[in-house]
Amino acid sequence: MSPAPRPSGTIRLARWFQMHPAQANAADEPLLHGLLLDPEVDPRTIERASWSAIRETCRLPAPDAAPEAVAAWLEGDRFALDLLHSTQLTLLEIERPLTRLRRWLLLESRRAAWPAVCDALIAQAAHHGGTWLFAPDEADALAGAPDFAPAYLPPPPGMATPDYTDPVTRAVAAQYSDWPYPVWQRAMTAPSERLSGIRTRMGAAPLPANARLLVAGCGTGREAQRLAMSAPEASVTGIDLSSASLAWARAHCDAPNLTLERRDLHTAPEIGPFDHIASSGVLHHLPDPESGWAALTEALAPGGTMRIMLYSRIARLQVQAARRLIADLIDRPVTADLIRQVRARIIAADFQPIIDSVSFYSMGGIHDLLLHRHEDPFDLPRIGRALDRFGLELLGFSLPGREATAAYRAAHSGDPAVRDLAALHAWERGHPRLFNGMYDFWCTRRT
Structure with missing residues (x-):
């Protein structure tokens, strides 16, 4: 297969690397390092491509390399250190030697010789939250190494359990109070992702002046920040159940047109109407997803749009x-x-x-x-029934990447907008991992 063509533009290029990490090569390292340090780029988008570029230089230690050799490599590798400081590592092949290195630094008391490595491991732990595995002898040794303990067990958020009355709602809120998710560093949006332009391309009504937008279940705020950046002329409200997630959001969101509020999305009609509502990965965690969707529909202004993202039963x-x-x-x-x-x-x-x-x-x-306390994934027929029930018109699905979109359109030339649910359902059955990242679709009120 020939390499996918690379786009121009910083953000579009970062997204390209996110979709094609294996196509990064040694010559891309300066470009990727620049993207990593660019304040407009979300470092998560280029993390796997960056490790691919480092791998292609042949300077990664062998899988069975001695910890001291791994330390010597990492201490002098500015790009790898910056990656560990900037964003979460998501490759087990890199994590494994670093986990062995961390053990060696702790048990052999070699930390003083490798200060940059120790700092990077502590920074990385803040990103992963303490997921890396360790043995009982390491746990015992941490008491004698308080300076290095954060490389194993970073401080937890420590938020109180919320006081919601519904048991499922309370359990879900408590989960995100324990571990806010997702943890992110920078929001990123391109000119092509401006909300007004997307609505026009989807065939929806233009965004009105003084538009009001809602992110229902904003979590740690990344989507709310991105939406506020993509519609600077609008006012954006983000609501969520979790105090800990909202605390993270308030610490990381800086859009002047964004307001964050602790609120159950079932109460959205009380603060509506909204000209656009986004809800990503939220409804399927409700005790009754359709009741939450109904509340959001009630909060939607005439001519308003919704962007909904839901777990796929097939992909799950x-x-x-x-x-x-x-x-x-x-x-x-x-x-x-x-x-x-x-x-x-x-x-x-x-x-x-x-x-x-x-x-x-x-x-x-x-x-x-x-380990989520509750989830109720959808399939496309269920989405179709909900759209009919709530009087919503499907504007189209976003498929994951240009290649997936092109493949579907080539097989379904009569559905360029990707809104034939029967055809898409049949296509998903033949491509069961198509919606690993959730169904992602837009709809509007029927007129």
């Missing part, structure tokens, strides 16, 4: 298979130790569909992926 089959591997752990109280046990079980089974997921590399990610 691999998650269900992974859960069978950890069936004896699922009903236990979720602690950091339990999450590490889950992770160890998946690694031992070499279950690649989960190991390949970026969610596998942080505490909040594993909790959300494999």
Whole structure:
């Protein structure tokens, strides 16, 4: 297969590397290092491509290299150090030698000789939250190395459990209070992602003056920040159940047109109407997803648009298979130790569909992926029934990447907008990993 053509523009290029990390090569290292340090670029988008470029230089230590050799490489590798400081590592092949290195630094008391390495491991732990595995002798040794303990166990958020009355709502809110998710560094949006332009391309009404936008279930604020950046002329409100997630959002969101509020999305009509509502990965965690969707529809202004993202039942089959591997752990109280046990079980089974997921590399990610208190995934017929029930018109689906979109359109020339649910349902059955990243679609009120 020939390499995918590279786009121009900083943000479009970063997104290209996110979709094609294996196509990064040694010659790309200066470009990727520049993108990593660019304040307009989300470093998560180029993390895997960056490690691919480093790998292509042949300077990565061998998998069985001695820890001292790994330390010598890392101490002098500015790009690798910057990667570990800037964003979460999501490749097990890199994590494994670094985990052995961390053990050696702790148990052999060699930390003073490798200060840059120690600082990078501590910074990386703040990103992954303490997911890397360690043995009992390491846990015992941490008491004598308080300066290095954060490389193993970074401080938790320590937020109180919310006081919601519905048991599922309370459990979900408590989960994100324990481990806010997702943890992010920079929001990123390109000119082509301006909300007004997307609505026009989708065939929706123009965004009105003084538009009001809602992010229902804003979590740690990344989507709310991006939406506020993509519609600077509008006022954006982000709501969420979790105090800890909102605290993270307030610390990281700086858009002047964004307001954050702790609120259940079922109460959205009380603060509406809104000209656009976004809800990403939220409705399927509700006790009754359709009731939450109905509340958002009630909060939608005439001519308003919705962008909804939902788990696919078909794509989640691999998650269900992974859960069978950890069936004896699922009903236990979720602690950091339990999450590490889950992770160890998946690694031992070499279950690649989960190991390949970026969610596998942080505490909040594993909790959300494999141990969530409640989820109710959708399929396309169910989405169709909900659209009919709520009087919503489907504007179209966003497929993951240009290649996936081109393949679907080539097979369905009569559906360029990707809104034929029957055709898309048949296509998904033949491509069961198509919506690993969730269904992503736009809709509007029927006129």
